Amino acid sequence: MNPHLLTILxxxxxxxAALMVLAPNALKSICKYIALATGLLQLVLSGAMYCLFHPKGSGINEERLYQFVDRSPWIRLDMGQIGRLEIDYFVGVDGLSMPFLFLTALVILIAIGASWNMQKSVKGYFILLMILDMAVMGVFSxxxxxxxxxFYELLLLPLYFLIGIWGGAKREYAAIKFFLYTLFGSVFMLLVIVGLYFSVIDPTTGAHTFNMLHMMDAANYxxxxxxxxxxxxxxxxxxxRLLGFIVLFVAFAIKVPIVPLHTWLPDAHVEAPTPVSIILAGILLKIGGYGILRICFSIFPDAALQSAWWLGLIGVVSIVYGAFVALTQRDLKRMVAYSSVSHMGFVLLGVASLTVEGMAGAVFQMISHGFLSAALFFLVGMLYDRVQDRDIHHFRGLASLVPRFTVFIGIxxxxxxxxxxxxxxxxxxFVIIGAFNSETVNGLLPRWMAIAGSLGILLSAAYFLWTLQRMFFGGLRLKGGEAWTNALTDATPRETLVMIPMLTLALVLGIYPSLALGHINASVLALVELVTGK
Incomplete structure (x- = not known):
């Protein structure tokens, strides 16, 4: 096996991106083919790595339990009396990160498929998309x-330009709002990183270190x-330690996003082009959840245990609030955006339960939401591309006009x-079970939180089924009249090819969840033991 497989990915x-830069402007359409080839190669490579990955034991802060590890000295600086600055290129994956690499490869490939008809500044668009792809893979590794x-900061630049240049009418406002929200959390995160650096010693060299695995071990402080x-x-x-936990949590919670730090998300989704919405919902929100698990809970387990009740409460509020607001939306894309706020609330509730089933459910929920939200935004984009309208009240009886599209959106x-x-x-x-058992297992979350969280499932059924009924059934009635009737063609072969893998994956993981849970379980057990000591 190539020891640099993860670095290649x-x-x-x-x-x-470098090949695209070198491509002559006269052949700018070649950029999408380069992107497609890259996306396919990444999917095959990440799929092979997923199959080769073997979960090992427990002990989330032990390097030997990580796989596809690639490590080499990167920055070395003698700082005199302060000591020696040592920064390594250090990447590797465990059960928490491996599924997200495959998810990223899949969602990026879907976004490339959704970008196939992009006309505006094609070369610049695909270059930014590739840089974004690299940054996301780096964050998870x-x-x-x-x-x-x-890698985390590198995400900001391509997303800012992808929304600000290729977005809708209010794209500049949405891009700046997204940038400022994320930058706000990142600036304070840097202060905590510096504090951690001067608090932790590498046990082998005696130098201060940025090694996250050493930061997870209290003996190294x-x-x-x-x-x-x-x-x-x-x-x-x-x-x-509690303050450090809070600062890092806020930085990642903005990405999740949780209420009340969610307000950038609907604006960004509505104004972003369809492929960028797919990436925002399918990948970016998962970076927030992953950061909470990998960094907040792993480096500050004592503070995580102390804050569990409040995190559970925030999760419940996000579930219920997001669902109620989704129920009131007329813009189909905004409704899907608020549904993401609600569904990601389940992630926080599961994480806060600090039970194995709750945490495993939270990670599984992130994976599931990754490709299902990508499918939802892709379908909304299909409708908008045809009639330039997303108002739910402007459509009725679409099932008789676009049957294949109706089947896709119904499923x-x-x-x-x-x-x-x-x-x-x-x-x-699994999240509801974990939250319900939390009171018995570790006495952290009261059972009313699990009951309140289950209300979100009922509300999600309400807004999804009501939207399906209003838009797709009954007599055909369109605001645009005959012009819309002619424009609303059914799903093309390309669109069908994009949808089928996502729906298949949703069905396969629903019937055989061990395909993901088998990889997740050992790392979740280790994290629960690290935080609770049980």
Whole structure:
């Protein structure tokens, strides 16, 4: 096996972007073929890595339990009396990150398929898409906090331009709002990273380190340092470790997003072009959930245990609030955006339960929501491309006009609301079970949180089925009249080819969830043991 397989997966899009830069403007259409070839190669490579991956034991902070590890010295600087600055190129995957690499490859390929008819600045568009692809792969693979931060920040630039240049009428407002929200969290995250760096010692070299695995081990902290659990210091009257946890949590919660940090999401989705909406919902929200698990809970387990009740409450509020607001929307894309707020609330509820079934359900929910939300935004984009309208009240009886499209959206709606047999049911059911058992297992979450969270499943059925009924059944009635009737053609072979893998995956994981849970389980067990000590 090639020891640099993960590095190849991460930087393959950068090679593609370089080829696009070198391509002459007269052949700019070749960029989409380069992107397609890169996307297919990444999907095959990540799929092969997923098959080769073997979960091992427990102990989330032990390097030997990570696979496809690639590590080499990157930055070395002698700082005199302060010590030596050591930053490594250090990447690897475990059960928490491996599924997200495959999900990223799949969603990026879907976004490339949705971008096939892009006409505006094609070369620049696909170059930015490839840079974004590389950054996301890096975030899910980095085990050095400095390297993680670089990839995390690198996400901002391509997304800002993809929304701000190729978006809708209010694209500049949406792009700036997204940028400022994310940058706000990132700036304070950097302060915590610096504090952690000066708090942790590499046990082999004695130098301060950005190694995230060393940060997860309390034995590696300098007793007098700011984040040491031995000499618990306070900042602004708050224990330093708790404050560090809160700052990192807010940074990642903006990406999730949770209420009340969610307001950038509907604006970004509505104004973003369809492929970017697919990436935002399918991948970007998962970076927030992944960051909470990989960094907040793993590096500050004591603070995570202390904050579990409040995190569960925030999760419940996000579930119910997002569902109620989705129920009131007229814009189909905005409705799907608020449904994402609700569905990602289940992730936070499952994580806060600190039970194995709750955390496994949270990770499974992120994977399921990744390709189901991508499918939803792709379908909304199909409708908008034909008539330039997304108002739910402007459509009725579409089933008689576009039967194949109706089948696709019906299956996706039923899968997203958690119908048994589909992947979302497994994720949400495990989260509710974990939240319900939390009171018995560790005494953290009261059972009313699980009951309140299950209300979100009922509400999601309400807004999805009501939308399906209003738009697709009854007598044909369109605001655009005959012009819309002529424009509303059924799903093309290309669109069908994009939809079938996502719906198939939703069905396969719904029937055989061990395909994902088998990879997740060992890492979840290790994380629960790290946080709860049980």
């Amino acid at each position: 991460i930087f393959l899009p950068l090679v593609a 980095a085990l050095d906090f400095f390297l993680f931060y670089i 300098v007793p007098s340092s700011i984040f040491s659990s031995v000499a618990q210091r306070e900042l602004f009257g708050i224990p330093a 996706t709606f039923f899968a997203s609301l958690g119908l048994p047999g589909f992947s979302a049911f497994i994720g949400e059911a």
